[in-house]
Amino acid sequence: MRGGRHGGPFAIEIDLGEGPRRGGGGRRRFDGDELRLILLKLIAEAARHGYDLIREIEARTGGAYAPSPGVVYPTLTLLDEMGLIEQAASEGTKKLFAATPAGEAHLAEHAEKVEALLARLTDLSDARARGEGGPVRRAMHNLKAAVIGRVSQGAETETLHAITDILDDAARRIERL
Structure with missing residues (x-):
């Protein structure tokens, strides 16, 4: 097989930015601390369950990013163990979470960072809307x-x-x- 200047027929990996992420390899859009703050903020806005959080982040990014359940659910467990969220009354089998007073205080303490993270969600949506890549x-x-x-x-x-x-x-x- 002959490979040209740009590699052979298998060398077509090009990073044009990430599309929707649903698990698998690749870099993370947000580190663990950032995702914890985003999830806490969304739960403080309205009681939510894990799948609803994934859908909300995907909606806020215009479909450019959706965290995997394998990241969201352990993060919810951690937030619960930290006392920042608690299980709320829910209908059905899905665990619904609400922010605790400690969670609200944590958000207030990190308000500037939370706003910057929400802006990043919007930036992802805007970039997707512009069709970048x-x-x-x-x-x-x-x-x-x-x-x-x-x-x-x-x-x-x-x-x-x-x-x-x-x-x-x-x-x-x-x-x-």
């Missing part, structure tokens, strides 16, 4: 799927060379834009 990211995913699909079918050397030439040509054309 969106159509390009979609096209890259389509390209990646097409290349991997074709190569995994057991393409012959001639086909692999043709794919590599197409990718290298596309890279050169984009660089000239």
Whole structure:
């Protein structure tokens, strides 16, 4: 197989910013302390359960980010153990959480940081609305799927060379834009 200046047919990893995150690898949008503050703030606004928090963050980012349940639920447990939230009366099986007076005081103490974190949520939404990388990211995913699909079918050397030439040509054309 021949790899051009930009790598072979498998070297098409390009970081154009992150799309929706639903687990898996990649960097986190918010560290643990930041996510705790965001969740606490949202719970202080209205009693919520875990899935509702995930949906609310996704809505506030315009779909650009949704924390995974594997991060949200342990964080809720921690907030509960810290005495910042407590289980509220709920209908059904989902645990509904409300902020405690200690949680409200914690938010007041960190009000400036909380506002900055909420602004970051809005910034993610604004960037998504502007389409920063969106159509390009979609096209890259389509390209990646097409290349991997074709190569995994057991393409012959001639086909692999043709794919590599197409990718290298596309890279050169984009660089000239």
